[in-house]
Amino acid sequence: MTATETALRHELSDWCGSGGTEEFPYDGVIDRLRAVGKHFLDEELLSLLAECRTLLLEADAGDAGGVRAGTGGAGGVRDAHTGPFLDVLLDKFDDRYDYPSYTALALLRRGAPGHRAGWEVLRRHRDRTVLLLLADLIAFERLVLDGTPCDPQGMLPGALLLNKRLRLAVRVMEPAALRALDGAVDPVTVAETPGRTPAGELADAVLRTTTAGERLLLRTSVQPVYVLHDEYLFLRVLQSFEATFAFMSATLDEAVRTLRTEQPGDAAALIAAVADVLRESLPLFSLLATMQPESFRLFRQFTEGASAIQSEGYKTFESYCSTPARARLDSSAFLSVPDVRGEVLAGRETVQGTWEDVISSGWLTEPDAAAVRAAALQLEAVHQRWKQTHYRLAVRMIGTRTGTGATEGVPYLASVISQRLFPAMEKQPAVG
Numbered sequence: 001m002t003a004t005e006t007a008l009r010h011e012l013s014d015w016c017g018s019g020g021t022e023e024f025p026y027d028g029v030i031d032r033l034r035a036v037g038k039h040f041l042d043e044e045l046l047s048l049l050a051e052c053r054t055l056l057l058e059a060d061a062g063d064a065g066g067v068r069a070g071t072g073g074a075g076g077v078r079d080a081h082t083g084p085f086l087d088v089l090l091d092k093f094d095d096r097y098d099y100p101s102y103t104a105l106a107l108l109r110r111g112a113p114g115h116r117a118g119w120e121v122l123r124r125h126r127d128r129t130v131l132l133l134l135a136d137l138i139a140f141e142r143l144v145l146d147g148t149p150c151d152p153q154g155m156l157p158g159a160l161l162l163n164k165r166l167r168l169a170v171r172v173m174e175p176a177a178l179r180a181l182d183g184a185v186d187p188v189t190v191a192e193t194p195g196r197t198p199a200g201e202l203a204d205a206v207l208r209t210t211t212a213g214e215r216l217l218l219r220t221s222v223q224p225v226y227v228l229h230d231e232y233l234f235l236r237v238l239q240s241f242e243a244t245f246a247f248m249s250a251t252l253d254e255a256v257r258t259l260r261t262e263q264p265g266d267a268a269a270l271i272a273a274v275a276d277v278l279r280e281s282l283p284l285f286s287l288l289a290t291m292q293p294e295s296f297r298l299f300r301q302f303t304e305g306a307s308a309i310q311s312e313g314y315k316t317f318e319s320y321c322s323t324p325a326r327a328r329l330d331s332s333a334f335l336s337v338p339d340v341r342g343e344v345l346a347g348r349e350t351v352q353g354t355w356e357d358v359i360s361s362g363w364l365t366e367p368d369a370a371a372v373r374a375a376a377l378q379l380e381a382v383h384q385r386w387k388q389t390h391y392r393l394a395v396r397m398i399g400t401r402t403g404t405g406a407t408e409g410v411p412y413l414a415s416v417i418s419q420r421l422f423p424a425m426e427k428q429p430a431v432g
């Protein structure tokens with residue numbers, strides 16, 4: 001055992017000794033994980049980390065039993081991030097590794113506004129999260145360009161590819177920065193030539209504004225399974241999409257509720273906002289296309305069992321548009337997200353269903369019905385582009401290999417392209 005490993009074990013034992021009230025040694029744990037990959041952490045360290053988690057659970061149970069909540073026995077405050085962090089870290093050890101734990105979604109969701117917070121609050125949160133994730137990615141890639149890479153650092157890409165990566169990250173950040181970061185980007189330049197804002201300056205502008213909580217989140221939410229540099233990019237892109245899907249789901253829920261209010265036509269603006277944010281996110285796929293296919297093929301050996309087919313955010317957004325056909329609900333698309341499937345079967349209200357309902361009840365005027373339908377068809381068109389780009393990326397990255405979500409891979413993705421979010425709206429005229 002190296003001196004660093006021994007020191008880490010001591011730090012963890014000391015932390016346990018403090019009843020979990022001392023600062024958790026995140027840095028030591030994350031450094032070790034990024035040096036070897038989550039799949040290769042040694043059993044002894046994992047067992048020690050599991051003991052830390054048990055201690056935390058027992059201490060929390062003690063708090064619930066009457067001691068002041070959130071405090072340790074010694075009177076110090078226990079950090080509420082540690083439990084979820086250890087759950088993500090120990091997913092393979094616990095044999096419950098999947099897509100949500102791989103992408104550390106439980107950590108990313110901490111501090112998020114409630115589902116019904118209102119679409120502008122939700123979009124601000126999505127913008128902030130995407131800016132943070134991609135600013136962190138840029139900072140990580142710049143270390144390589146500066147000649148000081150940090151782990152994971154296997155199969156480092158060349159400067160040409162890295163610079164392209166930075167430009168594409170900026171492309172996704174610019175629209176969010178225009179809304180959420182005063183003065184950081186020039187609207188005229190962005191309109192003329194997207195992606196030209198200097199990446200380093202934009203990332204620094206974001207990172208300068210981070211809180212201690214956000215820095216902890218960024219530090220702890222990249223838990224690669226292996227030692228290859230490009231997995232960092234993969235995780236940050238998946239997480240950026242997940243932040244986007246969360247916004248889309250909650251805003252479509254709001255659109256459904258709006259269709260039943262005195263101003264049902266206001267739902268059109270909400271659906272249009274969802275379409276816009278998904279459109280702005282499309283370059284995330286171009287960004288991910290800078291991942292080296294040979295790197296991906298190596299590290300995906302250790303991501304088996306985690307696939308975005310398990311993305312609850314994506315399936316929630318889909319099922320707020322219209323109720324998926326029974327065949328899709330009974331296929332691996334929805335069997336992989338049992339909670340979302342249960343909500344759909346329990347009768348989730350959808351944009352399309354409510355739109356039809358309020359038209360037939362005479363509640364929706366003809367112009368409003370047309371505006372809602374037009375916005376829905378915009379979203380449909382962007383989603384079709386999303387699926388086609390995703391398909392092409394998968395062809396490039398995995399070719400004829402099977403998916404990590406137990407499908408046959410690319411043929412599965414080809415088969416879902418013909419599906420529509422709003423099948424009835426596409427077929428029918430605006431007012432029946």
Ligand code: HEM
Binds near residue numbers: 238393395404413
């Ligand atoms: C290297 C890049 C990627 C490859 C090779 C890839 C491949 C695949 C494959 C083969 C599937 C089928 C399920 C399976 O067996 O795993 C799938 C499903 C899916 N992927 Fe990806 N994917 C990639 C990137 C992404 C990204 C960045 C996202 C964004 C979150 C994403 C979202 C999804 C979703 C939502 C599904 C489920 C689609 C459905 O059930 O209709 N994928 N992907």
